[in-house]
Amino acid sequence: MSVEKTYGEINAKIKAGKAVVVTAEELITLVEEKGLSQAAREVDVVTTGTFAPMCSSGAFLSLGHTKPRMKMQKVWLNGVSAYAGIAAVDAYIGAAELPEDDPLNSNYPGEFRYGGGHVIQDLVARKPIQLKAIAYGTNCYPRRNIETTITLDEINEAILFNPRNAYQNYNCAVNLTDRTIYTYMGMLKPHMANANFSTSGQLSPLLKDPHFKTIGVGTKIFLGGGIGYVAWNGTQHFPSITNVDGQELGGAGGTLAVIGDLKQMSPRWLVGTSFLGYGATLSVGIGIPIPILNEEIARYAALKDEELFAPVVDYGEAYPSFTPGNLGYVSYAELKSGTIKVNGKEIQTSPLSSMPRAREIASNLKEWIQKGDFLLTEPVKTLPSPADGIVAHSLKEAD
């Protein structure tokens, strides 16, 4: 008889220190040794992990009131603009924002050494941050400007809220043109001389729960070295599965919006990141526990790099011109081997997503659960799955 477990039963075992927790990689080995049914019976929780640049990230900061009061209209943190179009002393610092005096790509390719992601890392590292704000003045908020320093511990709230993280799957980027290009997928040499990819494959959270059977609104996760929660589906959440020769192939797929208290996170897991010729961003560490409620969930969680595929996309022509299609699929086993074959050509591959860090996240999360500190949450709402067939829209030009 196939196994069925509930969140309550698994949490009771976690509290009793008796839960069997393994990382997604360890589950793969276990399934190879004992078979899927036995592994599904034995294992209660599988931990996943990913550490990669995730541009749709940022933090809401509530800075505290000034004397006299001020309704901050524009705010800069270390020279990087934060969005202040919310209440008086609240602002949102976005990971991809750049200083106003940054030379950008005027000295091509621009270096983008400092941006919103770096501000977030400096904040979490407890470094002092220069705050500058201006205002137009009102009866209730008369003050017009301030320049001071803030630290994470001194401001009232700092809430990391990332509207799109943890892409289920992502393109493997190549360049078919005859010039070097600088993209958010790194530097791509002409004539497909290199290929870059950016998921942790068999450790990647959403690749291990592709039908969103367990990951939903309210799921408690490892976020930036602390505790976070899935807030909603992420933006551009288009979970889809294509069956080719009986093999499930995912596109970019689903995404997650995640939230958590920045004050309990760590600069090791929120790292300011710069892409030559492209911009600045934030690398985010995310780990998600998957409860093994039944054999089907175990089967997906045990998918190996050999069974997970990324589409190969030309970032020289096809991607910038929004031309659909790809140059075929390659497995994460091939991508991680260091070479792939596209159109008959052998290409060297590099990840942008750190595999050692992904492994560290999965194993940290495993320890937290084993210690009984971290219980699993049943989603309060499930997220759209491939079965919902969400279709992406693009912007229309004006008539």
Added chain:
Amino acid sequence: MSPKRIVLRFGTDISVKPVVYRLVKDYDLVVNIVKADVNPQKEGTMVLEVIGDQSDEGLTYLRDLGVSVQDLNQGIVRNEEKCVMCGACTGLCPTGALYMERPSMEVHFDGDQCIVCMLCTKVCPMRAMEVHL
């Protein structure tokens, strides 16, 4: 005898002088130019491998001319605190000095293979590769 791998940095005044010829002719050195960026209008750099009994004398000659001479592997260092071992550099490093160990996917840096092209200092998303002069 194993070759000395050195980086030369020099001003525009040196660019017009046949210094490599002098190393060969006056100090009897075998010189292999690994990389050179010589432009009479700006500061030049050259990466050399030199073999010969008088290599120390040859390098003293260069220093006396005002050329900065450094051991090659002192040029680029990895900031271990900053490196997250993503591997973005490994497909771009021209000599394989930055490489990935498999299956751990850990990134390693072999300073002996580095020719100080400095590409990694720009393409590393964490800016973990630093030039130490």
